[in-house]
Amino acid sequence: MKIKKNIYLITGIIIMFGIVTYSCYSFYSEKFSYVKTYNAIKKNCYEEKNMDDAVCSSFKYQGRIDHEVLEEYILNNNPQRVRNDLDVATVTSEIVEFSFFSKLQMFSPLIIIFIVIGSLHSSFVSGEFKNYLLREEYKIYLKNQYMIAPKVALIMPGALALIFLFACFFTNFNFNANSAVNNVATYESWKYNNFILYGVIICFIQFFISLLYVHIAMICIRKNKNKLVAIVMGYIIFIVIDIFIYLVIYVLIINKILGFKELTDYFNITGYWFFNTGPRFIWVLLLSFIFQLLSFIYLYIVYNKKEKLVVNYEKQI
DSSP states (O other): OHHHHTHHHHHHHHHHHHHHHHHHHHHHHHHTTTHHHHHHHIIIIIISOOTTSGGGGGGEETTEEOHHHHHHHHHHTOHHHHHHHOOHHHHHHHHHHHSGGGGHHHHHHHHHHHHHHHHHHHHHHTSHHHHHHTTSOHHHHHHHHHTHHHHHHTHHHHHHHHHHHHHHHHTTSOOOOOGGGGGSTTOOHHHHHTHHHHHHHHHHHHHHHHHHHHHHHHHHHHHOSSHHHHHHHHHHHHHHHHHIIIIIIIIIIIIIITOOOSOGGGGOGGGTTOOOSGGGGGHHHHHHHHHHHHHHHHHHHHHSOHHHHHHHHHHHO
């Protein structure tokens, strides 16, 4: 019975686990896609010195093998050495920012909206809630329904934690980045020097912003009898809110009127997965909390009156 009741939540968790697994596998495959060729070069060209083998042709210069170049290739591309040079911050950041996982910037709201509406919609539109209200107070009923919110909001932070754990085991818990990472796209000195704190803050930001998406879904349940329409409308509302926060609040008010520049990343809620701007991004923690708080206040207004909920249900019959 509990599995059936939580089928959408379980489905969402499985989807996220699949995305994390695929993203980690893709990172490994891309990073070490050369290993088969490397082993062939090492065996045929370096150890057996079979210079007529096709894989050795790239090391020939004027008809002869350039042994210095060959030895440098064997040394610098040793898979074990490449893996030992990796660190937790780089592996985690590359998976979050550049792998398939990065698609969640636009689609994590859809997953959350799907879980919430799928889990709660039937109770409201079928009139089942009226049976519950015969046995318990309206506020207690709403509180019980809202208990799904923190569970769903923990899915995205949980996904980030899984990627972090993968990076820890993959790098043998190496938190010491070598000097070469200064040139990688994910590098930012404060982030790398305070990566645990950085990761915890990102998880809290994702928790708060996920609550915003949960509240959007719950509002759409109240407004739409059709489950699919409610899901689609929820995602459209998310897009509208994202555009409003960026274009109206940031571009028009904060940037143009108040004159505060270079805050683009802080008002792009789809990009709240990573930051390379130093400790200033901590302000996003406050912003994400405010966004979810405002949405919760509106949610409270929508569901505050039991009579309105009952009347709304009867109109949809």
